[in-house]
Amino acid sequence: MAEVKIGKRYVGDGHPAFVIAEIGINHNGSLDVAKQLIEGAALAGCDAVKFQKRTPDLCVPAAQRMIERDTPWGRMTYIDYRYKVEFGRNEYAEIDAYCREKGILWFASCWDEEAVDFMEQFEPPCYKAASASLTDLPLLKKTGGTGRPLIISTGMSSMDEIDQAVATLGSGNLLMAHTNSTYPCPVEELNLRMIETLQTRFPDVPVGYSGHEVGLATTWAAVALGATFVERHVTLDRSMWGSDQAASVEISGMSRLVSNIRDIEKALGDGIKRVYSGEAAARKKLRRV
Numbered sequence: 274m275a276e277v278k279i280g281k282r283y284v285g286d287g288h289p290a291f292v293i294a295e296i297g298i299n300h301n302g303s304l305d306v307a308k309q310l311i312e313g314a315a316l317a318g319c320d321a322v323k324f325q326k327r328t329p330d331l332c333v334p335a336a337q338r339m340i341e342r343d344t345p346w347g348r349m350t351y352i353d354y355r356y357k358v359e360f361g362r363n364e365y366a367e368i369d370a371y372c373r374e375k376g377i378l379w380f381a382s383c384w385d386e387e388a389v390d391f392m393e394q395f396e397p398p399c400y401k402a403a404s405a406s407l408t409d410l411p412l413l414k415k416t417g418g419t420g421r422p423l424i425i426s427t428g429m430s431s432m433d434e435i436d437q438a439v440a441t442l443g444s445g446n447l448l449m450a451h452t453n454s455t456y457p458c459p460v461e462e463l464n465l466r467m468i469e470t471l472q473t474r475f476p477d478v479p480v481g482y483s484g485h486e487v488g489l490a491t492t493w494a495a496v497a498l499g500a501t502f503v504e505r506h507v508t509l510d511r512s513m514w515g516s517d518q519a520a521s522v523e524i525s526g527m528s529r530l531v532s533n534i535r536d537i538e539k540a541l542g543d544g545i546k547r548v549y550s551g552e553a554a555a556r557k558k559l560r561r562v
Contacts, residue, residue, distance in 0.1 A: 275472075275479045275501070277422045277448055280378045280398040282320060284448060284502050285479035289538055291502035292531050294319040295483075297517055299508045301345065302358040308371055310507055311379070313524035318531035321378035323401060323504065324368070326388040329355035345514050362394075369395050382406075382426075386415045393419060404428030404454045410441050417442045424502075426483055427471070428454030435471075444477040450504060451495075452483035457520035463491055468498045485520040489530050496537050505530065 276285030284291040294314035300307035307324075314322050329352055338352040346357060360368070372379040380397040383389045384406060392400070399422035406412050407430045417423050423442065427435050427449060439447065451467045463486060471480045481502030482495035492503055508521035522530060548556065 275477050277446055277479055279321070279422055286501065288501065290496050290500060290534050291321070291481070292319045292534065293321045293323050293502065293504040294507040294527055295323045295504050297323070297325050297506055298358050299506060299513070299515055299517055299521060301513070301515055304360070304364050304367060306509060307368060309509060311368070311371055311375055311377065314507055314527060315375040315377040317524060317527040319377065319527065321380060322372065322507070324360070324379065324381040325384065325403070326381045326392055327355065327359060327384040328387040329359060331385040331387060365395060383412070383416060386412060389415050389419065397421065399424060402426065404430060404452060407438050408434050410437070413438060413441055420446070422446045422448060424448040424450055426450045426452050428452040428483075439475060439478070444475060448479045448481065448502065449475060450481045450483040450502070453485065456485050456517060457487045458485045460486060460491055465491065465495055465498055468495060468500055472499060487520065489522070489526060489533070492530060493533055493537055496534050497541065503534070
């Protein structure tokens, strides 16, 4: 059985889907917005929220650093923008305390080795490696070397690259998310049957789904196809400034997402045919023979 323990929850075959609300950088550098998203995700019934942690000097390519762009804080260089939306120790200490208060787990995808060292002080229940980092083998080794569960995302990647990542990390304490890295992703490119393909190829690794599409139906379909965890970006308002907002789910939508996932899990049953007690009256009334 493919299962990994995250916090006090087992994630994998035979367990309820683990629902992650990705805050990412949708907080736009505002701790108040981050707290509103944490509270909304907790009220919606999500199991965890996820942030992104970068060391901009290590992550922003030199050719992009001085490119100027318009932001809510005025026109600034890309490197200055990356620092503007990056939380530091004090903010994450508040996030850590607030998540404990709200009873929801939190963790981050780390985009560089220094970010992993930074996050270790908070003892997160797991880590995630973004799709962009799947081929960054030194970063995968660094993150996996913490001994904490690691979720790898497989967007923008070939099967050979996925194989290489798994070979580097080993299948123990590893989870894998099928995803498409287009924001937002056209439904015809979601290729949800890859969930089954990955489950067959990596039977010891819990496989989930990270969605960047508009709408909820396809994420519900992923659960019906066997996704052991799901992740969707969360936002206060899809019209907010930011590159991920349009492919995100507002709090009310997140509540519907979780509620209907739980209904789907109940409805799937165990595949064993039986006559239910509620059918007895109809059986007695309608059966001729």
